[in-house]
Amino acid sequence: MKINGVFIEDTFAEAFPMKATRLIITAYNSTWANHAANALTGFATSVIACGCEASIERQLTRQETPDGRPGVSVLLFAMSNKELTKQLQNRVGQCVLTSPTSACFGGIETGDPLPLGKTLRYFGDGYQISKKLGAKRYWRVPVMDGEFLCEESTRVTKAVGGGNFLILAENQAQALKASELAITAMRKVRDVIMPFPGGVVRSGSKVGSRYKTLPASTNHRYCPTLNGVVDSALPAGVGAVLEIVIDGLTAPAIDEATRVGIRAACGLGRKGGIMAISAGNYGGNLGPFHFKLRQILK
Amino acid sequence: MSRLTLTLKAHPDFALDMSAVTPAALLDKRLPQIRAIKLQHGRRRVALGDWFEVEGDTKATALVIEASQASLHRVGAGLTAGTSIEVHGDCGLETGLRMRGGVLRISGHAGDGTGLGMRGGLIDIAGDCGDFAGGPAPGDVTGMKNGAIVVGGHLGARAGERMRRGLIAAGGNAGAYCGSQMVAGSIVVLGECGEGVGSGMRRGSIVLARPSSVAGRNFVLTGEFELAFLPLLISYLRELKPEWAARLNKLGRVSRWVGDAGNGGFGEILIARRR
Structure with missing residues (x-):
């Protein structure tokens, strides 16, 4: 299978079940909502060492937020409810509560509740105020610029983490250009995030290492500088590989993101230096979700 | 249906x-x-x-009561979630007593003691409501603990007395001692409010939409603010009473009075500022 001259390998991305939630962060203006969201999603590229994977899902207009202010939608993924709870408490407490004019709301309506304002309210030292409107409870915590408003809880949902595809290009600049085109297209898809810097990862990993203390190490079969030295998975002529990792609230959302991402990357075509599209997997024995590239792109 | x-x-x-x-x-x-x-x-x-x-x-x-009159007392008492009563006409005393859920709509007026000891649901009154709305049911220490009482007309005296949670809102005026000894919850009055508003309140919020409203001597002015929770309250009220939308939209900046200092309370009276 080829798209615009770019070979699509007959392979699949292997993904895993995760737990996820969505937060809606609002502020006086979009700039400050983004400051809070960027801080919240900082150091959240991989559960391997960050505890969670998080990123901004999209910008929200005043009409889309509970308090009628500009906002940002953020998705957080973790391996368990317990870890997600811990990450929420730390990240919202240190990054959103602290950000001027911010407010924080749950963005998922169904599922088990995870504490949000329920624990953060204690920062109010007894001066916090509870407000129950309909079925939802909010906490008003007095802070130096007024009040931090936070919904009592958010909801957790089953999700999928680790969808991915690899862009194999002749050189770094071409791989980067194709990745940027893919990410721009994928950011229009709802319910997914690409948690790595700029949505792109250059250090794809394999499970384990020759060093006992490391749970993961470089995916040497996709490193072009090792081509010919190891059992490389790269065709001759590949000079750079970039990976796009996708976490989604549902498998169909990852399907869609993969589809639009690969099609956008292939827009550069073989003439633009893009040689092939592949995907990372562990032989299909570890993750229950398999995203077959050729099936998705049909 | x-x-x-x-x-x-x-x-x-x-x-x-x-x-x-x-x-x-x-x-x-x-x-x-x-x-x-x-x-x-x-x-x-x-x-x-x-x-x-x-x-x-x-x-x-769904139950409909036609030609209802003020001599019908305790209409909707103990109403539960998933059910509703629509009343065409007036209701008497203790309407929605200890209501637990569901919707009670009244096209006319409701008497004294509406929503006493309420635990959930919605009481929507097109006309006026008598005294003690949302107060404690006989034998109880605290008033309503959840739910909403929305009154298109005027509220009687001592609305929300000792209320613990929930919302009372009036499109018209409220009588004397509105929110007296309030423990928590919210009261919104779009019209004028009688004397002694929030008297003895410990917690909770009373929102007065008329800029001419005044808080009692036991309340301390903390300043003027645009509070982030007010748009949520307004949006919730707009869902309950769409016809109030234009008046609610005027609620923006408020002066915040805290009290009742006479009993160490941290309740708040929020008075709308002129736009």
Whole structure:
């Protein structure tokens, strides 16, 4: 299978079940909502060492937020409810509560509740105020610029983490250009995030290492500088590989993101230096979700 | 939607207790059984069929009371989630007493003690509401603990007395001692408010939409603010009473008065500033 001259390998991305939630962060203006969201999603590229994977899902207009202010939608993924709870408490407490004019709301309506304002309210030292409107409870915590408003809880949902595809290009600049085109297209898809810097990862990993203390190490079969030295998975002529990792609230959302991402990357075509599209997997024995590239792109 | 309709046949001279008449209590009873339900009428026990024409679907969770009058007391008492009562006309005392859920809509006025000891649901009154709305039920220490009472007209005196949670909102004026001894919850008054507002309150919020409103001497002005929770409250009220939208939209910046300092309270009276 080829798209615009770019070979699509007959392979699949292997993904895993995760737990996820969505937060809606609002502020006086979009700039400050983004400051809070960027801080919240900082150091959240991989559960391997960050505890969670998080990123901004999209910008929200005043009409889309509970308090009628500009906002940002953020998705957080973790391996368990317990870890997600811990990450929420730390990240919202240190990054959103602290950000001027911010407010924080749950963005998922169904599922088990995870504490949000329920624990953060204690920062109010007894001066916090509870407000129950309909079925939802909010906490008003007095802070130096007024009040931090936070919904009592958010909801957790089953999700999928680790969808991915690899862009194999002749050189770094071409791989980067194709990745940027893919990410721009994928950011229009709802319910997914690409948690790595700029949505792109250059250090794809394999499970384990020759060093006992490391749970993961470089995916040497996709490193072009090792081509010919190891059992490389790269065709001759590949000079750079970039990976796009996708976490989604549902498998169909990852399907869609993969589809639009690969099609956008292939827009550069073989003439633009893009040689092939592949995907990372562990032989299909570890993750229950398999995203077959050729099936998705049909 | 299927419904069961009770039409009042004559004007009761004195109290007719309707607390036995809720959709949950009538569900799956046959029409003769419903007509035989005993109601307290003064000192006597009377059959429901003596006073009401009964027709409609006996499996309905929606009950309609036609030609209702103020002598019908305790309409919607103990109403539960998933059921509703629509009243065409007025209601008497203790409407929605200890209501737990569901929706009670009244096209006319409601008497004193509406929503006493309420635990959930919505009481929507198109007309006026008497004194003690949302207060403690007989024998209780605290008033309503959840739910909403929305009044299109005026609220009587001592609305929300000792209320613990929930919302009371009035499109018209509120009588004296609104929110007195309030423990928590919210009261919104779009019209004028009588004297002694928030007297003895410990926590909770009273929002007064008229900039001319004044807080009592035991309240301390903390400043003027645009509070982030107000848009949420406004949006919630707009869902309950869409016709209030234009008036609610004027609520923006408020002066915040905290008290009642007389008893160490941290309640708040929020008075709208002129736009």
